[in-house]
Amino acid sequence: MAVGTLVLLRHGESVWNAENLFTGWVDVPLSEKGVAEAKRGGVLMREAGVLPEVLHTSLLRRAISTANIALDSADRHWIPVRRDWRLNERHYGALQGKNKKQTLEEFGEEQFMLWRRSYDTPPPVIEPGAEFSQDRDPRYADLGSDLPMTECLLDVVKRMIPYWETAIVPDLRAGRTVLVAAHGNSLRALIKHLDGVSDEAIAGLNVPTGIPLRYDLDDDLRPITAGGTYLDPDAAADAIKAVANQGR
Numbered sequence: 001m002a003v004g005t006l007v008l009l010r011h012g013e014s015v016w017n018a019e020n021l022f023t024g025w026v027d028v029p030l031s032e033k034g035v036a037e038a039k040r041g042g043v044l045m046r047e048a049g050v051l052p053e054v055l056h057t058s059l060l061r062r063a064i065s066t067a068n069i070a071l072d073s074a075d076r077h078w079i080p081v082r083r084d085w086r087l088n089e090r091h092y093g094a095l096q097g098k099n100k101k102q103t104l105e106e107f108g109e110e111q112f113m114l115w116r117r118s119y120d121t122p123p124p125v126i127e128p129g130a131e132f133s134q135d136r137d138p139r140y141a142d143l144g145s146d147l148p149m150t151e152c153l154l155d156v157v158k159r160m161i162p163y164w165e166t167a168i169v170p171d172l173r174a175g176r177t178v179l180v181a182a183h184g185n186s187l188r189a190l191i192k193h194l195d196g197v198s199d200e201a202i203a204g205l206n207v208p209t210g211i212p213l214r215y216d217l218d219d220d221l222r223p224i225t226a227g228g229t230y231l232d233p234d235a236a237a238d239a240i241k242a243v244a245n246q247g248r
């Protein structure tokens, strides 16, 4: 049986993206612009004839809302859904809730970019009980020692791959069109895995909000077109630059 189609969708702009704050696991809603981006993401899927048959999301409302809005505008609001913390955004540790511009000014470009984009340097850990910590959040009550207090991208790869292999791959092997609605850094982890991007090169890879990225995969689950295809390539190119320049 042919392997199905994979569609990756980063949530639309959140209110904290708009305010330039590190977000991570903090459960902020979409901004008005983010809602519009999600709707347009659904229109792009419908127009391209990319019709998801199953949805996988994180446990965060910006991804959940984006998927609901996009699928509604693609007339696919009825498909089955699985949600898992393993698709959550990278936990940003003690940086959660901090302003990116101020952090850049306080710590300098090199440290700022290490925390944002290095593969294996996590931000400082968040204190349990801190305002933006998730250690008392009931949705993560069963995680035990898996609950992160900070994460680098390598940590995200390690916790995301088991979900990819046990939950998403079986849907693809069954020939389904699979929508994964997630986050900038959890999708970077997945793209790294899919495209075999090196630890160094992944630092320069950014994912725009709200623009579906389509991957057709061969029998070995390798992308037929490296990097996949954005359903609106021009808008994606502009938005990728904006993400790369955040904090400036």
Ligand SMILES: O=C(O)[C@@H](CO)OP(=O)(O)O
Residues within 6 Å of the ligand: 017, 021, 022, 023, 024, 025, 089, 092, 116, 184, 185, 243, 246
């Ligand atoms: O704040 C975050 O959680 C992420 C995504 O918005 O930011 P960055 O792109 O800086 O990793």
